[in-house]
Amino acid sequence: MKRIAFLLVAVAAVSGVVASSAPASGDADAEAAPIFGVKIPHGYRDWRLISVAHEEGNLNDLRAILGNDVAINAYREEKLPFPDGTIIARIAWSYVPSEENNKVFGRPQSFVPGPPPDWYLQFMVKDSRKYAATGGWGFAQFNKDGKPADEAMHKTCFPCHEPAKARDFVFTRYAP
């Protein structure tokens, strides 16, 4: 029996069943994003809320922006630039109508998080020395299985954030 259990675990690990059951969270063996080497930070889903947003167009998602304690404190104290150690997490879900909510409202008006898109998780990590070439920020994107996006995608992060230079390259404002 013990041997069978061991084999099942081994098979699951090799086939990726275990690896794909949930995003890795800062695990030593989790895959790091290219260029910046950022891994999914442990416990990010427990972080406090910075803001929310809806992106239309090709993205068509609902998103929550969370921050670690350093990020939340910097936002609330309106401290710019963000101090080293700041991590901002962006979780995106596909934008879907809620049939059950709409039944109650009597019309189609309610939109809620659906299945995670390929750009499920993004992180900005502040380390002004390590990431001096990109405004002090390291960037990373992961899908729902914890797999990072490719190098070409990660090359687009900083150029896209450059217009927000006056706010230390961060688009999201704190929602009170």
Add this chain to the structure above:
Amino acid sequence: MKRIAFLLVAVAAVSGVVASSAPASGDADAEAAPIFGVKIPHGYRDWRLISVAHEEGNLNDLRAILGNDVAINAYREEKLPFPDGTIIARIAWSYVPSEENNKVFGRPQSFVPGPPPDWYLQFMVKDSRKYAATGGWGFAQFNKDGKPADEAMHKTCFPCHEPAKARDFVFTRYAP
């Protein structure tokens, strides 16, 4: 000087300047919502995220749903009914386009939190004995100044939530 300072505080209090600067948070002197007697819970803005949503129509808002530790644990363990002590907070902001984000995307696609609407804050508080007549839930709504909505409004809460009886009268599902 001391006398002048005292007078300034007194005038500010009487004129409502102090009271309107921020929502009260579980303060002893904060106003309780009618019918259910619920006050704004202390520290709710630091609670963890349950989900987000966009409501169109008359509401036209972006919202975040947060939960205290009892709520978050119940959601993650898929525990129904929610245990006594659960508090669910719903923060709503008006739904506005982000001009600065749209400039970067090159088209109008980004919607972010704007000024708080009259229905800024809502809370559901689980106390199966105290609120036995309304499914075990007390309901409360407050505006940005911490002022509760009137009794007529609070009478609409439970009837609206009744269709969600199978999920203990809670519409919001946990967003992973």
